[in-house]
Amino acid sequence: MNTFLLDLLAFGAVLSGVLVITSKNPVISVLFLISVFVNAAGYLLLLGVGFVGISYLIVYVGAIAILFLFVVMMLNIQLTEIVSVGREYTKNLPLGFIVGSLFFFEVLSVLPASYSDAGELPLGLFNYINGLFLGVNSSFTSSDVHMTFSGPGADDSFTGFLQIEAIGQGLYTYGSLWLLLGSIILLLAMLGPITLCMRSASDK
Amino acid sequence: MTLSLVLFLIGILGFILNRKNIILMIISIEIMLLAVTLLALVSSYQFDDIMGQTYAVYIIAIAGAESAIGLGILVAYYRLRGNISLRS
Numbered sequence: 637m638n639t640f641l642l643d644l645l646a647f648g649a650v651l652s653g654v655l656v657i658t659s660k661n662p663v664i665s666v667l668f669l670i671s672v673f674v675n676a677a678g679y680l681l682l683l684g685v686g687f688v689g690i691s692y693l694i695v696y697v698g699a700i701a702i703l704f705l706f707v708v709m710m711l712n713i714q715l716t717e718i719v720s721v722g723r724e725y726t727k728n729l730p731l732g733f734i735v736g737s738l739f740f741f742e743v744l745s746v747l748p749a750s751y752s753d754a755g756e757l758p759l760g761l762f763n764y765i766n767g768l769f770l771g772v773n774s775s776f777t778s779s780d781v782h783m784t785f786s787g788p789g790a791d792d793s794f795t796g797f798l799q800i801e802a803i804g805q806g807l808y809t810y811g812s813l814w815l816l817l818g819s820i821i822l823l824l825a826m827l828g829p830i831t832l833c834m835r836s837a838s839d840k
Numbered sequence: 841m842t843l844s845l846v847l848f849l850i851g852i853l854g855f856i857l858n859r860k861n862i863i864l865m866i867i868s869i870e871i872m873l874l875a876v877t878l879l880a881l882v883s884s885y886q887f888d889d890i891m892g893q894t895y896a897v898y899i900i901a902i903a904g905a906e907s908a909i910g911l912g913i914l915v916a917y918y919r920l921r922g923n924i925s926l927r928s
Contacts, residue, residue: 646843653847653871657854662863669867672847676874679843685881688896695900700870700907707911708863711918725857732856739849799893806894818901825905829912 642682649675660715662708670701687800841882847875862924866910873903 652671659665673696680689807815851872858864877899884892918924 649843650846650850653850653854656867656871657850657858657864662861665864665867669870672871673874676847676878680878680881683882683885685885685893688877688881688893688900691897691900695904696870696874700904703907703911704863704867707915711915711924713863713924728857728859732853735852735856736849739852743845799890802890803893803897806890807897811894811898814898818898821905822901825908828909829915832912832916 642679645675645679645682649679662713663705666701666704666708669704670697673697673701685799687803841879844875844879844882847878848872851875860926862914862926866907866914869910870903870907873899873906877903 649672652668652675656665656668656672659668673692677689677692677697680686680692683689848871851868851874854868854871855865858868877896880892880899881896884890884896914924
């Protein structure tokens with residue numbers, strides 16, 4: 637039953653993604669981008685990755701997509717400037733076809749066949765080897781690993797604090813330098829648009 | 841895994857097929873970042889390792905910075921040129 641909902645959310649995400657890149661109006665495209673983010677966040681929540689799914693909703697839908705919508709509605713864009721029709725559109729099609737085929741070729745040739753399905757990693761083998769060393773006859777299958785990690789429902793995974801505690805432990809101990817680096821990048825991202833807008837205002 | 845690969849392909853194709861629409865190009869970059877983050881998250885879920893989710897938090901922060909800088913450049917470009925058409 638969970639798998640059906642996951643497939644439904646994945647299909648919704650892919651369908652909304654196709655509608656993002658094919659719609660002519662940028663406002664419609666940003667609205668479908670919000671739909672992609674909501675579907676991906678629901679996918680993650682249902683999978684059991686609760687905290688990052690919720691922060692997807694906050695960061696992407698609440699900040700980034702609204703920023704896009706604000707910029708798109710602030711700029712006075714003529715649709716004839718940005719919509720490429722006829723020959724201008726079809727001249728990009730061979731490049732897209734070539735890059736898409738190369739992508740499929742790389743994915744199908746580089747990745748091993750057992751890795752292409754996300755639910756079938758050989759976790760049972762690892763557990764068997766661990767059981768040999770530890771002297772415990774643990775016969776977990778991969779589905780048991782899923783159940784012990786995620787919990788049965790979507791709301792269990794973010795009412796318990798275990799996941800957030802683990803992420804915070806990782807962020808503030810061995811990843812603290814990266815956290816500082818990310819904060820510096822965010823500071824630059826704040827200073828950059830301010831500098832750009834101030835310079836164009838002083839030129840008048 | 842399959843979802844993230846398909847979303848990444850959609851991002852690449854949207855980047856290539858809409859060369860004239862710079863807003864849609866930035867949106868395609870966002871979709872590609874979303875696909876990469878999804879791959880990291882699903883892999884961390886499969887391996888039962890919290891490192892991927894920690895990494896996803898960094899990628900979300902970098903994606904926010906990237907979209908802010910890109911849209912700032914876009915607004916500055918629009919003020920200079922009066923349009924956002926890429927073809928001169």
